[in-house]
Structures are given as structure tokens and as C-alpha cells.
Amino acid sequence: MEVVGIGLLAFLFIAIAGLVVIFAVIKAVQSSLRNVANRAMERVLNVGERELVKGVQNIERAIGDEIAKNDPNRLATETMKLAEEKAGELTVSQVMSGLDVRQDVAVRTLEGIRKKSLCSVQDRNGQIVYIFPGFKKRKPVKICEYCGGTYEIREEEPLPSCPSCGAKLKAATVLE
Numbered sequence: 001m002e003v004v005g006i007g008l009l010a011f012l013f014i015a016i017a018g019l020v021v022i023f024a025v026i027k028a029v030q031s032s033l034r035n036v037a038n039r040a041m042e043r044v045l046n047v048g049e050r051e052l053v054k055g056v057q058n059i060e061r062a063i064g065d066e067i068a069k070n071d072p073n074r075l076a077t078e079t080m081k082l083a084e085e086k087a088g089e090l091t092v093s094q095v096m097s098g099l100d101v102r103q104d105v106a107v108r109t110l111e112g113i114r115k116k117s118l119c120s121v122q123d124r125n126g127q128i129v130y131i132f133p134g135f136k137k138r139k140p141v142k143i144c145e146y147c148g149g150t151y152e153i154r155e156e157e158p159l160p161s162c163p164s165c166g167a168k169l170k171a172a173t174v175l176e
């Protein structure tokens with residue numbers, strides 16, 4: 001009886017120990033599987049996050065470029081530079097191609113500069129030309145303050161007095 005009892009106890013002990021080991025193994029496998037899955041998921045999330053961040057940065061850059069492109073101050077500065085290059089005369093289409101902007105933006109920019117009295121508008125047979133006096137070449141002339149006549153200065157025939165009214169001429173400069 002006693003031998004049988006010890007044998008049964010031993011069997012039970014081994015069985016329980018075996019179950020504990022099996023349980024532990026299952027737990028270990030489960031947790032390692034979970035770690036692998038987590039790491040894989042983390043990698044996916046990291047990649048997704050990086051792409052997301054990159055995407056947001058690209059959008060921010062695009063918005064920034066767009067804002068910079070349409071910044072009125074920058075557009076006015078660029079237009080003034082262009083006016084200087086074109087010797088003080090600009091058309092709307094020159095601003096459109098020179099600054100790569102739409103017609104309404106070009107007109108708005110030119111009109112903004114005109115409101116600051118830095119340019120004026122001339123209608124030349126239906127073509128609107130913006131004149132920037134600061135960038136126009138000047139030439140010396142003689143003007144008559146009495147009748148308003150303007151005469152180019154010629155070396156060969158100096159004009160002491162106004163050819164039309166005889167008043168004394170005054171030296172001045174006019175825009176070319």
C-alpha cells in the first residue's frame with residue numbers, strides 16, 4: 001500500500017511539474033510571438049510615421065512656397081527689379097511671364113506699386129504700359145517756362161531762346 005501511495009504521489013508530482021513546464025513554455029512562446037508582432041507593428045508604425053511626417057513637411061513646403069510666391073511685398077520687389085531691367089517700362093504680360101504669376105496677380109501688384117506713386121499708367125494705342133520714372137533714362141533738354149515748349153539740346157545749334165515765343169530757355173531733364 002505504502003509503495004503504491006508513494007508511487008502515486010510521485011506520479012502526481014511529475015504530472016504537475018510537467019504541466020507547469022508546459023504552461024511556462026506556452027507563456028514564453030506567446031510572449032515572444034507578441035514581441036515579434038509588436039516589433040513588426042512598431043516598424044510599420046515608424047515607417048508610416050516617417051512617411052506621414054515627410055508628407056506633412058512636403059505640404060508645409062508647398063504651402064510655404066505658395067505663400068512666398070504670392071507675398072505682396074516680394075511680388076512688388078520682384079516687379080521693381082523687373083522694371084529696372086526693362087528700363088522703366090512694364091506691361092502686365094511682362095510681369096506675368098517675368099514673375100510667373102497669373103494676370104490678376106500681376107495687375108494687383110502693378111496697381112499696388114502705382115498707389116505708392118512709384119509708377120504711372122500710359123495708354124499707348126490701347127496697350128497699357130506702366131512707367132517707372134525712377135528707372136527711365138533721362139536726357140538733358142531746354143524748356144520754355146513761358147509756352148511749355150521742350151527742345152533737345154543739340155551741340156551744333158545751341159538755343160539761347162525759345163524758337164516759338166522767344167522767351168529764355170531753361171535747362172532741364174526729361175524722361176526718354
Ligand SMILES: [Zn+2]
Pocket residue numbers: 144145146147148149162163164165166167
Ligand atoms: Zn516758348
